[in-house]
Amino acid sequence: MSSAKLQTINIRKEYPGTVALDDVSIEFEGGKVHALIGKNGAGKSTLIKILAGSEQPTHGKILVDGHEVKLYSPMDAFNKGIATVYQELSLVPHLTVAENILLGRLPRGSRARSFVIDWPEVFRRAEALLNSMQVDLDVRMEAAELGVAQQQIVEIAKAMSFNPSVLMLDEPTSALAQHETENLFKLIKKLAQRGVAIIYITHRMQELHNIADIVTVLRDGKYVDTIEIKDATSERVAQMMFGEAVSKHKPAQFTASKEPLMEIRNLGRAGKFSNINFTLYKGEILGIAGLLGSGRTELLRAIFGAEPFDEGEIVLGGKSIKTSTPVTMKSLGVAFTPENRKEDALVQILSIRENMCMAGLNRISTRGFITKAMERKVVNKLIRQLDIKISDMEFSVASLSGGSQQKVVVGNWLNINPKIILFDEPTRGIDVQAKQHIFQIMWDLSRQEIGSVFVSSELEELIEVCHRIIVIKKGRIVREILPGNISTDKLFVMCMEE
Amino acid sequence: MPLHKLRSWMKHSIMEIVLLVLCAALAFRAEGFFSMDNLLNVLRNVSMQGLIAFGMTMVIISGEIDLSVGSAVAFAGCLTAYLTQYLTGIGIILEVALPLAMLSSLIVGGCVGCITGFIRVRHKVPTFIITLAWMTILRGAAELITNGFPLTPFPEWYNFIGGGYLFNIPFPAIVFMFTFVAINFLMNYTTFGRSIYAVGGNAEAARLSGINVAMVRILVMAAVAFLAAISGIMQSAEIMSGTPTMAAGWELVIISAVIIGGTSLLGGKGTIRGTLTGIIFLGVLVNGMTLLNISEYWQHIVQGTLILAAVLANRER
Numbered sequence: 001m002s003s004a005k006l007q008t009i010n011i012r013k014e015y016p017g018t019v020a021l022d023d024v025s026i027e028f029e030g031g032k033v034h035a036l037i038g039k040n041g042a043g044k045s046t047l048i049k050i051l052a053g054s055e056q057p058t059h060g061k062i063l064v065d066g067h068e069v070k071l072y073s074p075m076d077a078f079n080k081g082i083a084t085v086y087q088e089l090s091l092v093p094h095l096t097v098a099e100n101i102l103l104g105r106l107p108r109g110s111r112a113r114s115f116v117i118d119w120p121e122v123f124r125r126a127e128a129l130l131n132s133m134q135v136d137l138d139v140r141m142e143a144a145e146l147g148v149a150q151q152q153i154v155e156i157a158k159a160m161s162f163n164p165s166v167l168m169l170d171e172p173t174s175a176l177a178q179h180e181t182e183n184l185f186k187l188i189k190k191l192a193q194r195g196v197a198i199i200y201i202t203h204r205m206q207e208l209h210n211i212a213d214i215v216t217v218l219r220d221g222k223y224v225d226t227i228e229i230k231d232a233t234s235e236r237v238a239q240m241m242f243g244e245a246v247s248k249h250k251p252a253q254f255t256a257s258k259e260p261l262m263e264i265r266n267l268g269r270a271g272k273f274s275n276i277n278f279t280l281y282k283g284e285i286l287g288i289a290g291l292l293g294s295g296r297t298e299l300l301r302a303i304f305g306a307e308p309f310d311e312g313e314i315v316l317g318g319k320s321i322k323t324s325t326p327v328t329m330k331s332l333g334v335a336f337t338p339e340n341r342k343e344d345a346l347v348q349i350l351s352i353r354e355n356m357c358m359a360g361l362n363r364i365s366t367r368g369f370i371t372k373a374m375e376r377k378v379v380n381k382l383i384r385q386l387d388i389k390i391s392d393m394e395f396s397v398a399s400l401s402g403g404s405q406q407k408v409v410v411g412n413w414l415n416i417n418p419k420i421i422l423f424d425e426p427t428r429g430i431d432v433q434a435k436q437h438i439f440q441i442m443w444d445l446s447r448q449e450i451g452s453v454f455v456s457s458e459l460e461e462l463i464e465v466c467h468r469i470i471v472i473k474k475g476r477i478v479r480e481i482l483p484g485n486i487s488t489d490k491l492f493v494m495c496m497e498e
Numbered sequence: 499m500p501l502h503k504l505r506s507w508m509k510h511s512i513m514e515i516v517l518l519v520l521c522a523a524l525a526f527r528a529e530g531f532f533s534m535d536n537l538l539n540v541l542r543n544v545s546m547q548g549l550i551a552f553g554m555t556m557v558i559i560s561g562e563i564d565l566s567v568g569s570a571v572a573f574a575g576c577l578t579a580y581l582t583q584y585l586t587g588i589g590i591i592l593e594v595a596l597p598l599a600m601l602s603s604l605i606v607g608g609c610v611g612c613i614t615g616f617i618r619v620r621h622k623v624p625t626f627i628i629t630l631a632w633m634t635i636l637r638g639a640a641e642l643i644t645n646g647f648p649l650t651p652f653p654e655w656y657n658f659i660g661g662g663y664l665f666n667i668p669f670p671a672i673v674f675m676f677t678f679v680a681i682n683f684l685m686n687y688t689t690f691g692r693s694i695y696a697v698g699g700n701a702e703a704a705r706l707s708g709i710n711v712a713m714v715r716i717l718v719m720a721a722v723a724f725l726a727a728i729s730g731i732m733q734s735a736e737i738m739s740g741t742p743t744m745a746a747g748w749e750l751v752i753i754s755a756v757i758i759g760g761t762s763l764l765g766g767k768g769t770i771r772g773t774l775t776g777i778i779f780l781g782v783l784v785n786g787m788t789l790l791n792i793s794e795y796w797q798h799i800v801q802g803t804l805i806l807a808a809v810l811a812n813r814e815r
Contacts, residue, residue, distance in 0.1 A: 304706075306705075306706055326705055326706055326707070326708040326709075327708050327709075327710050329708070330707075330708030331708075336706060338706050343700075343702065343703075344700075344702045344703055344706055345703050345706065346700065346703055347695070347696055347699030347700040347703050347704070347766060348699070348700065349699050349762075349766045349767055350695060350696070350699050350766065354692070354695065354696075357692070358692075358696050358703070358704065358707040358709065359707040359708055359709075361689040361692055361693065361709075362689055365688070365689045368688050368689050368690065369687055369688055369689075370687055370688060370689055370692060371687055412707065416708075
């Protein structure tokens with residue numbers, strides 16, 4: 001029997017159509033910070049959900065202190081001493097810190113079955129808890145008045161109020177500044193010293209050495225290895241995260257022209273990105289590589305006018321653009337597929353047809369008049385061109401799979417006869433086959449001399465799809481590379497190295 | 499017709515079917531219901547509210563609301579009366595003064611809507627709040643310019659607009675049907691109409707599709723306010739005065755008709771045809787209950803219940 005506080009044995013989790021976790025066995029020891037690292041889709045979130053009791057494994061066992069447990073609900077997990085702090089903060093903004101910590105368990109008055117909240121006791125308990133964590137926060141403040149870092153700490157306090165033996169932290173630093181991160185790390189280490197097993201989920205390799213004692217890598221739902229932090233060099237971890245990449249589907253004849261299509265000059269936005277210069281050529285697919293928070297999405301959105309930029313200009317079609325809006329950029333032939341397909345790109349309650357005619361309404365219509373027949377004609381053509389598998393274009397777009405929805409988004413934009421398409425994470429949440437379809441569409445568009453800017457957090461995709469890749473870090477371009485002579489782990493190291 | 503098509507048709511036309519059943523029942527039970535005079539009367543009664551209901555449908559589909567339409571009707575009626583009185587007072591002949599007054603009321607009405615839309619877009623205040631404010635302001639303004647009493651500067655011929663007949667059809671009913679055709683066309687066969695659905699369904703997706711969301715919002719608010727002004731002029735012509743208390747509570751009847759017609763208060767979903775059914779339904783119901791001597795108190799209870807029932811029925815569509 002091992003000394004592990006928490007142990008998973010052969011955990012497997014199947015979702016319809018995919019295996020999210022396959023045969024994962026990990027031991028988590030008390031008093032140590034155990035980092036769990038892997039790229040998107042590696043299975044980190046699924047594992048957390050299982051350990052937090054919000055999802056059930058298809059099979060496999062979970063052991064707490066050497067005894068098998070079944071976690072049917074988050075309450076079960078709490079009762080077994082497993083507490084979780086999720087990436088998304090979930091404080092109630094206009095309640096006090098103390099209420100948030102003790103939410104649902106507020107102490108009542110002394111009379112039996114009293115309905116009256118014992119306020120002095122609420123604040124006393126919350127204060128005692130924060131003191132034990134050596135955190136200085138006014139428990140009477142409203143959560144909304146706190147900064148993100150402080151809210152994060154309140155979340156941890158809330159988790160600690162259950163007195164857990166295992167604390168899971170899901171990417172807790174994703175919204176924090178440098179010094180806030182350091183404070184958080186001090187707190188986490190203090191908790192570890194009290195014997196709590198800390199499971200620290202991240203995809204930021206550069207954090208590992210500041211916080212972790214042990215590193216476990218997951219890749220494509222499989223356990224790769226667990227190593228001591230002293231052995232975890234960037235190169236080794238990156239190699240474990242990405243494996244040996246094998247994907248060579250790029251078309252044989254694949255070259256961009258040398259005719260400039262769009263020039264970005266000195267583009268900048270305070271706090272997001274600055275001094276961005278690049279040229280996009282006809283038929284070129286230009287990749288932008290960068291970590292989350294590097295400014296890649298903000299840059300793309302600024303080019304399209306979805307968000308503003310403060311300085312610089314975009315030169316396009318002989319015009320200099322100092323303020324872009326979606327309306328003007330569309331009229332200049334620029335299309336944009338946003339990162340959040342469901343929320344920002346599609347109108348879920350409308351039909352496939354209606355969603356595919358949104359951007360191009362003016363082009364499909366004649367002098368502002370439009371009929372269903374006119375729309376059907378256009379949509380039918382697109383469905384054939386993009387090979388969208390649907391039985392009826394009048395069905396709600398919400399009924400489609402992620403991959404088909406993405407094709408609908410692309411199709412919507414093809415109606416304007418775009419010269420440039422800006423793709424923000426077009427493959428997020430879609431399966432491997434659909435990804436290949438999207439790439440195929442991008443290559444086809446490239447042959448039609450349409451230029452594309454392609455932002456993706458999947459670095460291997462960029463290497464597979466693009467003519468050229470720009471690496472962006474902290475809002476600045478640091479490197480320009482050709483994908484032919486670089487491997488995914490090298491590109492990853494470039495994106496994160498200081 | 500195959501069964502599943504029939505079922506789908508029935509599902510989509512449920513309110514029309516219920517309306518037909520109601521009419522059939524009334525034809526048997528309520529004496530005088532099924533006469534041409536009575537039916538035209540129903541049509542006239544619903545016209546002035548119905549006109550606005552079509553505009554309200556656009557507004558609600560776009561994800562907004564307008565609570566000020568009742569007050570806007572009163573204000574437009576009173577402003578027309580007031581300006582007529584004022585202009586004739588400074589020596590302008592009635593035949594010129596009255597059309598000028600009507601035109602001014604329409605312009606002012608449309609401007610009020612534009613201002614609402616502008617505040618909505620620029621300062622991101624919900625239209626619920628803005629039009630709640632207008633509701634009080636416009637009612638107050640109507641009372642102010644009339645001093646609280648009906649103004650009666652209108653000539654005999656003006657009554658035609660609100661109470662006259664053209665080819666034996668009440669004139670307001672003609673305006674009502676014309677508005678129905680126009681807005682139905684606008685919503686289904688123009689890019690503007692289609693943009694309204696997109697904005698109401700998902701404003702961010704519409705914006706990122708290069709649709710001018712601000713313009714859509716301003717125009718729908720202006721449209722409903724303009725229609726309310728038309729209705730106000732017709733109403734003042736029917737009663738031959740500008741009365742500050744007229745059209746009290748209309749906003750609720752109008753919004754009810756839109757909801758009964760299957761439009762979603764969440765935006766993005768609804769039809770003008772549905773609103774036509776909704777408004778006629780309410781008109782027939784009130785008329786039928788009156789003919790059956792059912793007390794007005796009961797009428798209110800039935801109307802309210804109907805709104806709930808319609809929302810529950812439409813949820814499934």
